[in-house]
Amino acid sequence: MRTLILFATDEGQTEKIARRISERLAAQGIASDRHNIAVGPNRPIALDAYDAVIVGSPIHYSHYDVRLAEYLKQFRDILHEMPSAFFSVSLGILSNDESEQDEIRKITEAYLHETDWNPLLTTHFAGALTYSKYNWLKRKLVQLVVKKGGGPTDTRFDYEFTNWKQVDLFVEQFVEFIQRCKQPDDEYAQRTLYSKPTRRYSVANLRAKAEESA
Numbered sequence: 001m002r003t004l005i006l007f008a009t010d011e012g013q014t015e016k017i018a019r020r021i022s023e024r025l026a027a028q029g030i031a032s033d034r035h036n037i038a039v040g041p042n043r044p045i046a047l048d049a050y051d052a053v054i055v056g057s058p059i060h061y062s063h064y065d066v067r068l069a070e071y072l073k074q075f076r077d078i079l080h081e082m083p084s085a086f087f088s089v090s091l092g093i094l095s096n097d098e099s100e101q102d103e104i105r106k107i108t109e110a111y112l113h114e115t116d117w118n119p120l121l122t123t124h125f126a127g128a129l130t131y132s133k134y135n136w137l138k139r140k141l142v143q144l145v146v147k148k149g150g151g152p153t154d155t156r157f158d159y160e161f162t163n164w165k166q167v168d169l170f171v172e173q174f175v176e177f178i179q180r181c182k183q184p185d186d187e188y189a190q191r192t193l194y195s196k197p198t199r200r201y202s203v204a205n206l207r208a209k210a211e212e213s214a
Ligand SMILES: Cc1cc2nc3c(=O)[nH]c(=O)nc-3n(C[C@H](O)[C@H](O)[C@H](O)COP(=O)(O)O)c2cc1C
Pocket: 008, 009, 010, 011, 012, 013, 014, 015, 058, 059, 060, 061, 062, 063, 089, 090, 091, 092, 093, 104, 126, 127, 128, 129, 130, 134, 138, 142
């Protein structure tokens, strides 16, 4: 069983979360590869070689990563079959102002709609304020926005808001989903080149069970 963790990152927090997810998967005996979409954007990723996929993107200027969206659209068919999850990284999700949280959820809905992707799990993690990594203009801009929201404005420091327990819980939940997607051994052994589904782990199982119990 091998999982792909595909992510985008500008300042590194999403990559840090992806690393934690890998570690937690490994602790449960699940191997994973991490792939930063910015590293060789034209390098093909053999999604078919994986049993499950987790995609993570930060929000910048109210948008998720467009390169990831292109990838998701390209592999829509296979994504519909395999267990998949999406994690969002933002600061808006931390806001006490409910309308800001709603805004993040709307951005997420629109992104999933645009990519026509229906992950088994979608979750929101708070990111980080890494003033040390911003250029002068970005630092001033972010500081202004953060000030409005009552966040930390001392640019001599970086601030991490990610709740690592929440990340660990997300991995636990996803592993549970993956296990439920496993094809029964006899069915999988009897598959032929033309029989469907041929994947070792397929959401078809979960859908069928949901329909049965409906
Ligand atoms: C220039 C800039 C724009 C941002 N825009 C948003 C935004 O529109 N909404 C939001 O919730 N967070 C926003 N953030 C916060 C980022 O989502 C947060 O810093 C996240 O941890 C970045 O992830 P990364 O380090 O993987 O790039 C912005 C951050 C920066 C630096």
